[in-house]
Amino acid sequence: MKHLLSTADLSKDDALLLLDTAAQMAATQSRAIKKLPTLRGRTVVNLFFEDSTRTRISFEAAAKRLSADVINFSAKGSSVSKGESLKDTALTLHAMGADAVVVRHWASGAPYQLAHAGWLDAGVLNAGDGTHQHPTQALLDAFTIRRHLAGRRGGGDPDGVGADLAGLRVAIVGDVLHSRVARSNVALLRTLGAEVTLVSPPTLVPVGVETWPCRTSYDLDATLADWRPDAVMMLRVQRERMSGGTGGAFFPSPHEYTRYYGLDARRLAMLPDHAIVMHPGPMNRGLEISAEAADSERAVIVEQVANGVAVRMAALYLLLAGDPSAEGNDL
Amino acid sequence: MNPGTGMPGHADARADARPGPETDPGTRTVLGAADVARALTRIAHEVVERAKGVDDVVLLGIPTRGVTLAARLAERLAAIDPAFDPVQGLGELDVTMYRDDLRRQPTRAVGVTRLPGAGIEGKTVVLVDDVLFSGRTIRAALDAIGDLGRPRAVRLACLVDRGHRELPIRPDFVGKNLPTAVSERVRVLLSEVDGTDDAVVISAGGGER
Numbered sequence: 001m002k003h004l005l006s007t008a009d010l011s012k013d014d015a016l017l018l019l020d021t022a023a024q025m026a027a028t029q030s031r032a033i034k035k036l037p038t039l040r041g042r043t044v045v046n047l048f049f050e051d052s053t054r055t056r057i058s059f060e061a062a063a064k065r066l067s068a069d070v071i072n073f074s075a076k077g078s079s080v081s082k083g084e085s086l087k088d089t090a091l092t093l094h095a096m097g098a099d100a101v102v103v104r105h106w107a108s109g110a111p112y113q114l115a116h117a118g119w120l121d122a123g124v125l126n127a128g129d130g131t132h133q134h135p136t137q138a139l140l141d142a143f144t145i146r147r148h149l150a151g152r153r154g155g156g157d158p159d160g161v162g163a164d165l166a167g168l169r170v171a172i173v174g175d176v177l178h179s180r181v182a183r184s185n186v187a188l189l190r191t192l193g194a195e196v197t198l199v200s201p202p203t204l205v206p207v208g209v210e211t212w213p214c215r216t217s218y219d220l221d222a223t224l225a226d227w228r229p230d231a232v233m234m235l236r237v238q239r240e241r242m243s244g245g246t247g248g249a250f251f252p253s254p255h256e257y258t259r260y261y262g263l264d265a266r267r268l269a270m271l272p273d274h275a276i277v278m279h280p281g282p283m284n285r286g287l288e289i290s291a292e293a294a295d296s297e298r299a300v301i302v303e304q305v306a307n308g309v310a311v312r313m314a315a316l317y318l319l320l321a322g323d324p325s326a327e328g329n330d331l
Numbered sequence: 332m333n334p335g336t337g338m339p340g341h342a343d344a345r346a347d348a349r350p351g352p353e354t355d356p357g358t359r360t361v362l363g364a365a366d367v368a369r370a371l372t373r374i375a376h377e378v379v380e381r382a383k384g385v386d387d388v389v390l391l392g393i394p395t396r397g398v399t400l401a402a403r404l405a406e407r408l409a410a411i412d413p414a415f416d417p418v419q420g421l422g423e424l425d426v427t428m429y430r431d432d433l434r435r436q437p438t439r440a441v442g443v444t445r446l447p448g449a450g451i452e453g454k455t456v457v458l459v460d461d462v463l464f465s466g467r468t469i470r471a472a473l474d475a476i477g478d479l480g481r482p483r484a485v486r487l488a489c490l491v492d493r494g495h496r497e498l499p500i501r502p503d504f505v506g507k508n509l510p511t512a513v514s515e516r517v518r519v520l521l522s523e524v525d526g527t528d529d530a531v532v533i534s535a536g537g538g539e540r
Binding site: 017020021024025027028031033035036037038066317318321322323 | 425428429433434435436437438439440441442443444474478479
């Protein structure tokens, strides 16, 4: 594996290696000295064409914990706002000797282009592209689910190290249409053996969803009551991608959205006792998730953030540490 | 350093009795199961003697086979002195992320690091590995230990010292000194890991680093 562009490209073995490596990285993060010398002398560029604080600082923390040098490049106030093309930006990074480029872009497919156009010889990590993919988010979600739920099946590691997610049920609720998190999760969770149901209003279901390896529903209450998910992942309503004010033409009012698709105390009580509540952040409290749900004991939202650093350390390690030309390097 | 074990020629004579790796042409067994057991028992006694007891001694095995050897040493230490706790005094140390050859090799899987329940702060840490060769693994282990705490002393025990050091590192406890050519490959087989009888075998061909 030279690049990490999409969870759809990952085999089950690749995905498990990433999660198991992340488990070891997470273990190092509880030590007094969190820094490892592993990527000393390598340069990681965070190339962000879209606003993002949490993903960028998570990648930055991950790279620094592995002793890589980090260069942050954001489109605002940079050469890009003066009209520089993606190609010229890439050539600049190449000239600066970047070993890995973490890219967030508003255009779906931009990381693929960076990885395969021949402008760069660095590894490319997709940190979210348009409405396409956000693979490290899906990996950290799978890692969090595994840590909480895979150990419950008994046998094996209590944190689920080495285990897949076979038999677990995950409901992904909300704005699926604009969500790269949902797309990445559907592919990865399916690869790991979990079952996925997407729950969203008909207007926020993407065209072609019937070809995705998951169920879909318009009814959150029925899904929670009848399907009994082990994990509920609430998606952010992406107002910045909708035109015409809050909700735009996608739902009549925020109140109606909350009534039908928001996770509140009543719906929280419908969940099985072991079920966990997830959110990729940033949350719109009071819209897709109520404060009671976000602050409940079942919410693992803060833990998702910590796991994000471990997963990104694992991805950087697996992409950068080995010699890509060495024989037998199949990841 | 190792009065208890035989010379290489001596070991060769015993090898004939065992089936297994030596059916491979060019492979010879230099230590058998009984030799490995005797060497570990002697190392255990030397550890106790050197530390003047088992107080504050903890064992750290280096994966894969060093972990198994450390577990066996822990049992022996507990047999010599019941004051040694073979659970709390035993850990494993993965050095993958501290290696200096990561970029020369395919990506290595990161292993588990589990510190002894007793911790390493202020303890006498005995690092346990199967084969001591270039010394680079031990260099990485010393760096890893430095990030984990400050032991009072770090000692090194290995089942086989095959020579060809590339760094100024020397073992404190050796099962057997084994003169080898750089190109030869030395393997330690342990029943828990390899499912065969314990043995140390040398084969010709590309040296393993």
